[in-house]
Amino acid sequence: MALENKRPTITINEQLLNKKISVKTILNIFNDHSTMTEEQMLLKLNEVISKKIKQDKVNSRKKPLIDKNTLFPQIALEFKEFFSRRGYAPSTLDTHMRNLRQFVSFLNYSYANYGSFNTILELHRLTKIMIVSFEEFLIEKLNTEQIQGSTVYRYLSTVKLLLQMLHEKSISTIHYVIPEALRKQGKRSNDYIETEQINTLIESVVKSNSQVKFRDMCVILLTMEIGCRPIEITNLKIDDLIITERRIRIHSRKSGTRTLKISKDLSQLLKRYLEIRDSLQITNTNMFINSFGEPITTNGIRSIFERANKKAFNERRFNPKALRHTYATNALDNENDFDEVSASMGHLHRCSTEWYIHRSVQRMLRRALPHNPLNQIMNGE
DNA sequence: GTTCGGCCGTATAGTAAAAT
């Protein structure tokens, strides 16, 4: 390490060329330069750099989570086994399994003296009375405002499906119809977010020092600009972005596939994000990844929004869906072609889009996205 | 034929807790 006659030199790791280190960090290193030798400075710099590189490495998950299957009663697993052959989406099967867990534990609790209900074969002891008492149990929860009507309906739908299966397997002959009064749909909400609020949210992300800052910005701005769903963001593959044409192809089971135009600024931001992503060793082709290098999930998207909200407003003010609603309202308000808006929202039917027209006319008149918040960010940097 | 509404599969939201 002797420097002697030579000028001090430093070998920069190739990886470093792609890393960004803030000016402030560098300045901090040389803060007390008066007391440091050149050699010490270089050592210190190297130290900071290697720390930074280490930091940017993708973490790996330590150990697998608890086997999900152990969380569900045997009946739910058998249910899944039976129905997964019918092409149900994973989320649907999950929902039913969760609902079944409630039902099975209800049976085991309320009818303990009838013996246990563990496997579907044991469900031959299931009686209509038990189901009706489950209904009553749910109604009680409904009346005490623990759950909504639509949830009661969901639970009973699962029971109905279970009975279908039991019938097909000749385990039970109970024919069950959900009572009319218990078939409640959920209520639609419609949030509208003023532009300033969106700006505040985005600014808070821009200002943050988060390692996933660029990812988060891309996710929020994508939702804002094209009104896509969280699930559609999780489904995005790298190939879905056609950067030269500034087009992005989004897909979900619910809405199918559609291709949308994005702004110049957003495409630049995405490009920048993808550069960062490229510098990590990622084995999948998903555009957005979590800190483990795995494809991001809808939970991940939600937490991006929650974090940003908390930072910006100190409370949860709006969610991805609200941005989606805002997008639809703005798009319609700016006198875009109705069918175009409908298509860009991924609505297959006009009625889905029409719903947004019935919003407060006053508010619709008041605001119209005066500018793209991205302009400020890109110019400001 | 268009519109309305039910059905039901599937997505999102809120919260707590775990993992780093």
Place this chain on the structure above:
DNA sequence: ATTTTACTATACGGCCGAAC
């Protein structure tokens, strides 16, 4: 302290048949 998962609850929307 931050970021993610797990769980429960609930909203959204495609599809289709009945009512207009």
